[in-house]
Amino acid sequence: MKKNQGNFTAIIAIILLTIGVFSRLVAHPANFVPVGALAFFAGIYLPRKYAYSLPLAMMFVSDLIIGFYSPMIMASVYIGFLLMTAIGQIVRNNKKFSTILAGVLSGSLLFFLITNAAVWAFGTMYTHNLSGLAQSYLMAIPFFRNSLMADGFYSAIFIGAMEAVIRFKKIPVEVDVIRNS
Numbered sequence: 001m002k003k004n005q006g007n008f009t010a011i012i013a014i015i016l017l018t019i020g021v022f023s024r025l026v027a028h029p030a031n032f033v034p035v036g037a038l039a040f041f042a043g044i045y046l047p048r049k050y051a052y053s054l055p056l057a058m059m060f061v062s063d064l065i066i067g068f069y070s071p072m073i074m075a076s077v078y079i080g081f082l083l084m085t086a087i088g089q090i091v092r093n094n095k096k097f098s099t100i101l102a103g104v105l106s107g108s109l110l111f112f113l114i115t116n117a118a119v120w121a122f123g124t125m126y127t128h129n130l131s132g133l134a135q136s137y138l139m140a141i142p143f144f145r146n147s148l149m150a151d152g153f154y155s156a157i158f159i160g161a162m163e164a165v166i167r168f169k170k171i172p173v174e175v176d177v178i179r180n181s
Helices: 002-025 035-045 048-066 071-094 097-122 130-139 141-167 173-180
Strands: none
Touching (some): 002 035, 002 048, 130 141
16 A cells, blocks of 8 residues: 555645646736645645655746746745745644644745745845835735735645545545655
8 A cells, every 4th residue: 555655645746746837837817826825735745755845846847937037036936835835744733724724824924025025135126125125015915915815725725625535535544644744
């Protein structure tokens, strides 16, 4: 059964990677993509080696196609998604509606704070003072709204689907081990 667990984990990781990359390549409202939700999901359900590799691979593969940008700002985006994975790892041991909701909200907020601080610090759009930082956050609110809605929407779909599969025994009970790896 151990081989089936590994196969199941690899299949889930490949499906998530494909969804994440594809979602960034098709037309979508600004920041309304499932990458944050997939990072959070990976933290909850996948072993660490897959969980942390998944968001990095999704972003890197899609960035190869879309194009790279400011290295420091890009690093902040990658770090933001890794933090969402870490939050998922915290939630995995106490998975209930309230902790999932708190995880989605805190992950989205951290991503917003980190990436927009990086845009302010390493970009040229805003003055490098407190007023510029405040303006950076203020101008990013519409993007935050879309990210938060996407993270909530896609997390509900991905986590709900996984829990349904687990609960209805569509996968062997032993595969639940992937959540505890």
